[in-house]
Amino acid sequence: MILALIKPKIWCLLLLILLIHPSQMVVGQTISRDVFLNDSISQQIKLAKSDTTMMYGLLKSIRRHRRSLKKYYKPLLVIYVGLSKDVGYRYGEMKSLDILGLQERYDENYDKSISLHNESLQIALQLKDSSQLCYNYNNLGQAYRKQDLNELAIKYFYLALEMYEHKGMTRQASYTHNTLGATYFAQDEYDKSAYHLNVSLNLAIDNKDKRTMSYNYGSLGEIMLKQNKGDEALAYFKKALKIKEELNYDKGMAVTYHLMGEAWFMKKNYPVSILWFQKAIKIHEKYNTQRYLSHCYAFLGKISLAKNELNNSTKYLDKADQCAENVHSIENLILIGDAKVELLGKQNRWEKAMQIMANTNSLRDSIRMARYQKEIQTLEIGYQTEQKEQQIEILSAENQIKNQRLRLGIAIIVILVLGLAFAYSVIVSRKRTTKLKEEKLQQQLLKSQMNPHFIFNALASIQNYMYRNDPKKAARFMGNFASLARSILNNSSADYISLEEEINTLQNYLELEQMRGNGSFSYSLNYDDDLETEFIQIPPMLLQPFIENAIKHGVKDMDSGGLIELNILDKEDLLYVEVEDNGVGIKSSENRKNNGHVSMATSIFKQRISILKSNYPNLPEPEMIDLSNEGGRGTLVKVYLPILNE
Structure with missing residues (x-):
């Protein structure tokens, strides 16, 4: 109760x-x-x-x-x-x-x-x-x-x-x-x-x-x-x-x-072939991938056979045979069988060779038979599917005739009901619609501030790069920027985009800034393999301000050795994002702000997060940590975002 x-x-x-x-x-x-x-x-x-x-x-x-x-x-x-x-x-x-x-x-x-x-x-x-x-x-x-x-x-x-x-x-x-x-x-x-x-x-x-x-x-x-x-x-x-x-x-x-x-x-x-197979075997043994181990040993056996090293060939082919039997790999068993027939022939063991040849041919026949059966099954399923589609079309036509007789009477009733329902729904939903419009307009306003701001910074970077480099590299930079600008323009009208699109945009932005800095810093972008990035939805350009700050206030003035890491992790129903740089740190950056740069993007991010928190009140606040206070170097930013699947 x-x-x-x-x-x-x-x-x-x-x-x-x-x-x-x-x-x-x-x-x-x-x-x-x-x-x-x-x-x-x-x-x-x-x-x-x-x-x-x-x-x-x-x-x-x-x-x-x-x-x-x-x-x-x-x-x-x-x-x-x-x-x-x-x-x-x-x-x-x-x-x-x-x-x-x-x-x-x-x-x-x-x-x-x-x-x-x-x-x-x-x-x-x-x-x-x-x-x-x-x-x-x-x-x-x-x-x-x-x-x-x-x-x-x-x-x-x-x-x-x-x-x-x-x-x-x-x-x-x-x-x-x-x-x-x-x-x-x-x-x-x-x-x-x-x-x-x-x-x-x-x-x-x-x-x-x-x-x-x-x-x-x-x-x-x-x-x-x-x-x-x-x-x-x-x-x-x-x-x-x-x-x-x-x-x-x-x-x-x-x-x-x-x-x-x-x-x-x-x-x-x-000799080169053996080296590559040996490298493969080390990793296949680590994961106990029997099918691939069988394949490698089979080829080592064939190599020994070609070199007339019959004892080695027997050893490798027997190991390959055991691995193939463990996983019932018919393709490998055929490969091994052919090699063993050749080996036994060189050993003048013709009776055993004939026996293995018969077994191998039987395996080939089983593959052919399975393929024929699959082709027949495909035809049967295709025929059944076509029959069902035809039945659906016939039923649809019959239902359409029956429905036409009912439509006139139902239409009159529906019009009356809809009229009353419309009047009621307009009154009930007006307040809710107004609130949703206000929130959406506010999001669009913030995005309209962010996108021109971001494009302005990128154009300034292109200008500097053109002054400092040859035209070919400048043209390449311009091409990358055009690709980035296109993705920004495509996303600017969307309330949410996929995490996959956001990752691609951020990677493009980092590459542009890396080119502008003449490789003074490197970056890594990591995320869980299990993350379904094409389904997870987030607001566009929400993470870019922190990467921008990591470059502008962190690694910008480093001649070399700069590093920016972006890690995206799955934390239950939240997306956990870390942006870390090995720059000068927050305090040092604040003390030497002599370039007059004030990050409007960071301010806009805070406003966007506040709107997001109105729908997700339990969303943790972003954190900014000066790693120099902990005996390290640089800045670490932690951001939590809600996960929205399509």
Whole structure:
């Protein structure tokens, strides 16, 4: 009875406070975090009912805590889907069905996954939600690809790609082109694969997406291997390796190592090939990646065989065989089998060679049979899908005829009801609309102050750079600035942009300032791999003032060795951002303010944060720490932002 009297918004606040703690005490016993989260969110779902604001927040909370919820994550999503259907919350039903479909795919329940994505797709079509349609098409493609139903996967990838390109979502388009390239590669259609990989590569270069660039370089190198072009393959692998080393991505480096070993094997440079395979094995052993270890040992066995070192070849091929059997890697077993047949032939063990050849050919036949079965399954599913679409069209036509008979009578009733409802809603919503307009106008006003201020500073930097450098470098600087200005102008009319867009803009700004300072400082931009940067929304240009201050008041006057670090971390339902420099520190900067620079951007940031806190009152205040007081050097700024998922 008491719980029912507590307002829903207060319940949400209490839930967020409780979720901060990893465990809670109940009757003198500690319950685990996943149990507590499940109980808390389940209680909120019961209270939410038809309150769409609470329902929207609850779905975000379930999604954000998926790792902590463990086994309770999927059941909570099922409950949420059911409640959304019961109360008619179509948006929540659409989103939760798609998210549940993702989880079923991760659990390898592909039929369930496809069914859920299709349900979400139908609602997205009704709501005309083009962004959700992109996700549905892409997720359906991934579910079919996981089952090697490549023709169906390609169909949905193209549907997603068409919408991404129409909406100007270049980063997502880059991912989809990359996936299409990988899918065509699996079908041995190398020309189509290379086309999509090159398109993805160009988009990734434009977006400064180094991880996707490395994937594309590596995949293009693999195509060259398949076409027996060792030199071209090595050129691509070197580019991929350089980026992976910059990203310190050791798993990816190991894959590139063994691919380079394969390319040198193709060129018959066995000593260099061995070195690359040995480097790969060290990392593959670290992560116990049996499939890749099998591949490396198989090639070491082939190298020993080519050098007529038969004992070494036997040792390596046996190790490769064991690793391949552990993970049932048919491709590696075929590779090993062919090498063993050649080895046994050199040893004049013809009976054993014939036995292994028969087993290897049987494996090849199983791959061909599996491919034929997949092709038949693809045709069957495609036919069933087409039949369903035709049935839907027929039913739609019949319903349209029936509805026309009812429309006239319903229209009269609706007009009367709408007239009364309109008059009532105008009175009730006038105050709320006025308040929202005031807040939105205030945000737009602040942004209109910030963007010209930022552009003014950047233009001043260009002017200084042109005075101090040659025209070619100045032109390059101007090109980078044009790209940055374009992103600022695109974002200036938006209340929120994705964290991914904000990161790209900040990286571009830092590169411009780094060029202007002739490399007197370096920077690093780090964020959690688990952060879904394309979905998280924040106000545009909110972090730039702190980076500007780190440059202007921190490392600007350093001849060399300056460093600016930007770290973005996931802290429960908040985004935690650190901006750190190794400059002179706050006190020294304040004491030597002889350049007359006053950061208007910082003042505007404070005003914007105050507006943000009106909607998120529990948002912690930003902190600015002088590291020289703690025996260090420079300044550390800590900022917390609310996480808003699309």
